[in-house]
Amino acid sequence: MNCREVRSYLEQNSLITDFQDESAQIAQHILGCTECSRLVEAQKETRLGLCLLRTSAPEVPTSLDAAVLANYRRQIATQPLSAAPWHWRTALLKWGLAGASVAALVVYAVIAVRKPSNTVSTPPLIVTPAPPKTAEVVRDSPPHGVAHKRPLVTPRPKQWNTNAVPRQAETVASASTLAQPFADDFRSLMYCDELICGGGMEVVRVHLPAQPAGLLLPSAPTNRVVSADVLVGADGFARGIRIVH
Amino acid sequence: MDTHEARSDAELLKAALAGDETSFLLLYEKLKGGIFRYAFYMTNSIAAAEEVTQDVFMTLLNEGGNFRQERGDVGAFVFGIARNMIRRVKRRERHYQPLPDDDAIQRLAASLMTDPEALQRKMIYNQAVEQMRATISSLPDHYAQPVILCDLCEFSYAEAASRLGCAVGTVRSRLNRAHALLARKLKPLKNPETGIQAAGTEGCVI
DSSP: OOHHHHHHHHHHTTTOSOOOTTHHHHHHHHHHOHHHHHHHHHHHHHHHHHHHHHHTOOOOOHHHHHHHHHHHHHHHHHSOOOSHHHHHHHHHHHHHHHHHHHHHHHHHHHHHHHSOOOOOOOOOOOOOOOOSOSSOOOTTSOOTTSGGGOOSSOOOSOOOOSSOOOSSGGGOOOOOEESSOOTTTSEEOTTOSOSOOSSOEEEEEEEEEHHHHTOSOTTSOTTOEEEEEEEEOTTSOEEEEEEOO | OHHHHTSOHHHHHHHHHTTOHHHHHHHHHHHHHHHHHHHHHHHTOHHHHHHHHHHHHHHHHHHGGGOOGGGOOHHHHHHHHHHHHHHHHHHHHTTOOOOOOHHHHHHHHHHHHHOHHHHHHHHHHHHHHHHHHHHHHHSOHHHHHHIIIIIISOOOHHHHHHHHTSOHHHHHHHHHHHHHHHHHHHHHHHOTHHHHHHHOGGGOOO
16 A cells, blocks of 8 residues: 555545554555654544544434424314425416517517518608699588597607508508698698697698598599698698699 | 334334334434434533424424425434524523533532542543534534544434535545644644643743
């Protein structure tokens, strides 16, 4: 046995109190090695001290047994103990949480799909003066339904989605905030006093069936559609209309 | 009774939680010794060890439903509870210095009257035990735990590893280092005369 083997032996057999079996080999080595001799002596003393401490351990008091048993009986009497309901509750809680998470994800996905993606911004639409005579407007008949075509969004910096495809013909709406009145191009609607109202105004382009709205002469074909720009005030009411074509 | 003894600890725990007193007593008999000794060596107090043991089994009754067999055996689960309890007790008691109880003083006085030599031997023995106990308490916790579990509570490496939640090799190496540390700390206590010689005669006050 060399020093390393002696140390390895001590390390591997940390729980052995005495070194009877290997005493011959160890004794032979430690005769000529003071360091290992000191190490073995120190280990022996430590292990003897531990053994001493182990034998000095007190016995479990009998009063403790009685107290624990009394506690157990009291516990059983007061509440029925069972392992199963706890598992059940835990499982139920887990599944409930998982279900709620999935539902929240679905709702979020639906909202995300329905929300228009405003990714590309374009400059606001500038309303150009309409050509002088594009259509004959009958002044006596106000265009019904124009006021209902106002956008539901509040005025804000405009963004234009170039990818969006109009769902219906009459909602190919383009909106822009106008800073000035358009008294020259737009014709005042009969139920409005002025073309100007407080706050911003928007122009909404709508397609209207010409005949029911009374925008064309009665001799014109009934299936014609008129494009018109409607000036909508901040209060949501239409202020003026301009026939585009 | 035979059918109870053939059951595993997990089955006994389940039955005990369902209200089977015999199963509970069997489980208690299996575990109480280890828990009590572990608590005693960790706290150095019989009263604290009793309190911890009692609380551990109360907690086992309340929290036993959380036991999962795939995570370890019942012994490891109970030792986890005991370790938390002991930590709490030690935190609570750290400001107090324990006093010897009346019974111990009376026993000491009685033995002084009857057998003075035995008393001397007993005092030397007690001193050695106290030295050892204090030295173990002074070890870092990750060294003290393997010493208490393997050397004092006589658990195997595997059992200690299961209780401590680490590998067997870790327990083995920590135990070896703990023994080396203990030997180094106990050495000046075993040979106090070397310190007196070094101080010289001028160092003596009397």
